[in-house]
Every structure is written in C-alpha cells, then in structure tokens.
Amino acid sequence: MRIGLTPERVVDTALELADASGLQNVTMTGVAQYAGVKTASLYAHVRDLNDLKTRMALSSLDELADHAAEALAGRAGKNALAALGNTYRDYARAHPGRYAATRIPLDHTSAATGGGPRNTDLTGAVLREYQLPEAERPHATRVLGATFHGFISLEQSGSFSHSSPGSDVSWQRTIDALDAMLRHWPEPSHTLNASHNENPA
Amino acid sequence: MRIGLTPERVVDTALELADASGLQNVTMTGVAQYAGVKTASLYAHVRDLNDLKTRMALSSLDELADHAAEALAGRAGKNALAALGNTYRDYARAHPGRYAATRIPLDHTSAATGGGPRNTDLTGAVLREYQLPEAERPHATRVLGATFHGFISLEQSGSFSHSSPGSDVSWQRTIDALDAMLRHWPEPSHTLNASHNENPA
DNA sequence: CCCGCTAGCCTAATATGATTAGGTAAATGC
C-alpha cells in the first residue's frame, strides 16, 4: 500500500499536525503516524527533524507573506497598518502551528532566501504613507514587527487571557497607538537613553 | 560523596546551564551532569522536567522584577520607560537562558502568584507620568510589554543581525517612538479596524 | 503478458533522554 510520499507531502502533513496539536507534537513519530507510515520512511524525503522544521518555517513564512500581500493590495496608511496586523493575528489564530513554525530559527541562507524578507518588505510598504525619513524606515519596520510579534506571542501564551479587558480591545488600541506613533515619529535624539546603566543585570 | 542538593540548588544549576548553553539544553541528564550527580537523583528534589521548568520561570521572573524595581526607583516619564526597557534587554543579553525561561508557559496558579504580576505592575507604574485615562492603562501596558518582548525576541533570534542599521540604534529609536506614542496616545475610536476581513487565512 | 529494476516502504538495531522502583550508605538525632 503505497501512499506516494514526497517532501512536500511530508511537510504539509507536519504543518497540519502542528495546527491540530501544536508544534511541540511535531515529531518524526507523530508525523509518520499522521501520514499512515512508519517513522523511518520519512527519512527518504526529509534529511532529519531539523530539515523538516526548516521546511515548515519556510513554507509558513511564504504563506503568511502571500496573505499579507493580498491584504495590503489597494490599502494605504492606517488601513494598511491594520490590514497587516490583522493578517498576522488572524493567521496565528487560524493556524497556530504554522505561525509557531514561523518562529523557528533559520540559518543565514534559509533566512535570506525565503518569505522572511518578503514579510519585512511588506511591513516597509505600510510605512510609505507615513512619510518617514529614509533613515528611520528600518527602525520603524522593526518596531512594527516587534509589536505585532510580541502581542501575538503574549496573547497566545495566555498572558492576556486572565486580566480585565479582552485582548480584542487591546489589539484595537494597539493598532490605533501604532498609527499615532508613526504619525508622531520623533526626531532622532542625541540624548542617549543610557543602557547598561547601574545594574548590569 | 554528597553534594547536598535541594530544590533551590537544582533550579539554580539549571538556570546556570540555561545561560551557558541555552534553554533547549536544559534536560534532566544535562542538569544532572552539570551538578555532578546521576539523572535519577534529581527526582528527589523536583517532580519532573516540567516542574523544573516552571520553577526556573518563576525564579527568573522574580529576579527580573527585582532588577526592574531597582532601575525604576527615582525615575519617571521617559527616563523610567528607558530604564524599564533597558533592564529587560540587558537582562536578556546577560542571561539569555534565564530570560528564555521567563517565557515558559505557566498554569494559572503559578502565573498569578509569582513575579509575572509584579512585572506588569512595574510597567503600569511607568505610565503614571503619561497621564493616560484609567481605561487606557491596561492597553498601554500590554503594548509596552509586547514591544519590549517582541524586540528582544526578534533580536535574540538574529532577525536584526544581518540588515543594515545596528540593533542598538533601533532599540534607541524604539524607546523614543514608544515615548512619542504614549505622549500622543489616541482617543478611543469607534471606527473598528475590521479584523477577519477578506481572507480568513 | 511477463521480466527486471527502481524506489517506496518496512523491520531491526542503536542512541539519548524521561521517569520509576528499589537498594546502599552517609549524615543526623538520641
């Protein structure tokens, strides 16, 4: 009884498994069972677990960039900002395993090649209407990425789920606040906000 | 040859190991070797690996809150904001394993008890000088937490390390931008930033 | 229609890590 496995099918199976039972349950054994095959058979299609995970990350990053690109089409300013953020958050909720896969550490080559840079570029595109000085763009891109990622991460780990306001409202306000931040982007200051001050941790 | 292990010593050993070789290398076997003891011996002091991880998280969260409290003493406004952010970032750099332990998911009871809430309260305290309406406080607290955590997380995973501006500069600008965001905190809008719009992911 | 080969899948074996059961001896208290 031959299933007809290919590297792609293995990765897709792993991604489904991840969404269904969490990235931590994506093991060779788990994927094999889910695919109706013995564990060792997977090694004909992916080098090892690390290879599988890397492919999962690249696939998810790509899918995410596709969604983001579609959501941004024809939007600008705050609408684009909200669309981008919502795309990430909605994706994380609809596909928690795939979103988690997105955070798997990649080696330099994989990181430079895949959907990662595409996502960065799309974030950069959102900034266009905010007219920031050229030199400020990368920083603003990073803040947006950090805030979106951080919010989703905290939300998914349950950090928000047991304090008063629902996290939907906070998300709403986060978008509003980021929009305000971009519209009032500060001049580069020469006053250092002294790091490594008194307590070297 | 008795070492004189206690739960605390086991946890401290695990935390040192985490800082030295990464949280992913904190295994019963690894901790036991590091402590100069056989693996099974650890089970007299911690229930299992999960218990160990939980204790690591609580210990680190507490230590982090201590540092933050000390850093905030006598500061207000943007100075307090920068001090808080720098405390987190410096801690993450000085103790990557402990910081990572900080992100270990906790059950409700542990989460409500330990240093987690203390950290949240300290973030709330930073907002005092920004005079936000009572109802906006929790949202602002969450945005700050999300941005700090997201930035540090992206920085540590190397996402910033191979694009042009150094991440120190971006961090500087992030603090400036968050300060601007808090000073220009937007009125609650009734215009929904429509989530779940076209592509349900 | 059948022969032979390629590949897809399997069994078997090894290694590492978690966890439990039960034993031995060092420290502690009387």
Place this chain on the structure above:
DNA sequence: GCATTTACCTAATCATATTAGGCTAGCGGG
C-alpha cells in the same frame, strides 16, 4: 554508638531520532 532518615545510586522501562539493510509494488522494455 546506634537507628533512622534521606541523599544518591543502579537497573529497568518507555518514547523519540536516526541508520542500515531488506522486501515488493508497480513501472518500463521486451
């Protein structure tokens, strides 16, 4: 100095990753 506690150990079991080598389904050529 003896008994008890308990810190630590050995041995065994189970799950997962990974490698080596075997079997056969099903395809291409005759």
